[in-house]
Amino acid sequence: MVKVAVLGAAGGIGQPLSLLLKTNPSVTGLGLYDIVNTPGVAADLSHIATPAKVEGYLQPNGGLAKALTGAEVVIIPAGVPRKPGMTRDDLFKINAGIVRGLAEGVADTCPKAFVLVISNPVNSTVPIVAEVLKAKGHYDPKRLFGVTTLDVVRASTFVAELLKDPSAASSVVVPVVGGHSGVTIVPLLSQSSHPLPSGVDLDALVHRIQFGGDEVVKAKDGAGSATLSMAYAGYEFACKVIKAINGEKGIVAPSYVSLAADSAGGEALANELGTSLEFFSARVELDAQGVAKIHTLGNINESEKKLVAAAIPELKTNITTGHDFIQKPSL
Ligand SMILES: NC(=O)C1=CN([C@@H]2O[C@H](COP(=O)(O)OP(=O)(O)OC[C@H]3O[C@@H](n4cnc5c(N)ncnc54)[C@H](O)[C@@H]3O)[C@@H](O)[C@H]2O)C=CC1
Numbered sequence: 287m288v289k290v291a292v293l294g295a296a297g298g299i300g301q302p303l304s305l306l307l308k309t310n311p312s313v314t315g316l317g318l319y320d321i322v323n324t325p326g327v328a329a330d331l332s333h334i335a336t337p338a339k340v341e342g343y344l345q346p347n348g349g350l351a352k353a354l355t356g357a358e359v360v361i362i363p364a365g366v367p368r369k370p371g372m373t374r375d376d377l378f379k380i381n382a383g384i385v386r387g388l389a390e391g392v393a394d395t396c397p398k399a400f401v402l403v404i405s406n407p408v409n410s411t412v413p414i415v416a417e418v419l420k421a422k423g424h425y426d427p428k429r430l431f432g433v434t435t436l437d438v439v440r441a442s443t444f445v446a447e448l449l450k451d452p453s454a455a456s457s458v459v460v461p462v463v464g465g466h467s468g469v470t471i472v473p474l475l476s477q478s479s480h481p482l483p484s485g486v487d488l489d490a491l492v493h494r495i496q497f498g499g500d501e502v503v504k505a506k507d508g509a510g511s512a513t514l515s516m517a518y519a520g521y522e523f524a525c526k527v528i529k530a531i532n533g534e535k536g537i538v539a540p541s542y543v544s545l546a547a548d549s550a551g552g553e554a555l556a557n558e559l560g561t562s563l564e565f566f567s568a569r570v571e572l573d574a575q576g577v578a579k580i581h582t583l584g585n586i587n588e589s590e591k592k593l594v595a596a597a598i599p600e601l602k603t604n605i606t607t608g609h610d611f612i613q614k615p616s617l
């Protein structure tokens with residue numbers, strides 16, 4: 287029995303993600319919110335013969351609060367996507383305000399919900415949500431997640447391609463840590479579940495994983511960025527969260543979380559990183575309360591250490607940008 291709210295539900299990610307959520311028998315309520323088209327999306331999905339009761343709301347008459355009422359999981363894919371030539375940081379100006387408004391709604395209506403942030407730039411939008419919840423006295427670092435699953439899905443797919451074994455596609459797992467943009471995306475290929483074939487150009491593979499989003503942006507040629515693969519990845523992560531809420535043990539998922547969510551794991555990770563960072567994407571163990579344990583990086587090789595070192599300053603800047611948007615709005 288879990289109600290999930292999707293904010294930005296009529297968009298390129300929101301619609302297929304809502305469809306996938308509607309197919310999940312553990313989802314009993316689906317609250318869809320957007321500034322356009324949610325009544326139509328909700329009516330359409332409501333004809334699918336699965337338990338979830340679907341309701342769609344627009345902005346007027348407290349639509350956001352209605353979508354959020356009783357939600358235990360809130361997924362936020364609201365905001366503008368990239369066009370060719372843009373970085374994710376270029377989206378900050380518009381998406382920061384959108385995410386702030388939606389986070390205020392969460393704080394006011396369902397402050398204990400697990401909040402899953404998809405809107406870019408994730409490295410900065412997650413700190414925005416944290417600051418809004420803090421300001422309203424409802425911040426629980428264990429329940430705030432930046433969705434970085436697509437990086438793992440991509441890394442695993444690209445490695446399976448190199449293995450030239452289609453049957454491996456869904457069993458390869460490549461951990462990816464750091465954040466969700468360019469050099470902050472750090473694949474740990476040395477920890478791949480399947481050893482890479484010899485002769486692979488590792489630098490080219492790392493670059494492809496770090497800039498995989500650009501491939502889609504370029505191919506869509508002005509019509510947006512990844513939506514279907516993101517809906518798949520977002521659903522994969524949401525399913526793990528829902529299982530954890532329902533009491534399943536041993537659920538581990540990658541996510542961009544506050545290192546304060548697990549003080550022991552956060553400290554161990556900070557020691558490995560050699561610096562204190564407020565947020566970092568790592569493998570995270572989930573339970574019904576949220577983050578139970580943050581995994582450390584484990585054994586990584588010299589070139590991975592260099593990638594981690596390159597990610598840190600950019601992550602720090604991105605996190606500060608998010609904080610300052612709430613704490614120093616005049617900047
Ligand atoms: N975390 C990740 O791995 C990924 C993140 N993204 C990001 O997800 C976001 C959404 O991408 P798409 O779905 O392709 O964009 P889209 O433009 O197709 O959909 C966005 C939706 O948000 C809605 N929206 C705008 N302002 C809103 C508000 N104030 N309240 C509620 N809804 C609002 C729009 O009406 C639209 O329906 C982008 O920021 C994109 O960069 C995209 C792919 C992967």
Ligand SMILES: O=C([O-])CC(=O)C(=O)O
Pocket residue numbers: 367368374406436498499500502503511512
């Ligand atoms: O590239 C983008 O802008 C969308 C995104 O985050 C991704 O596909 O990883």
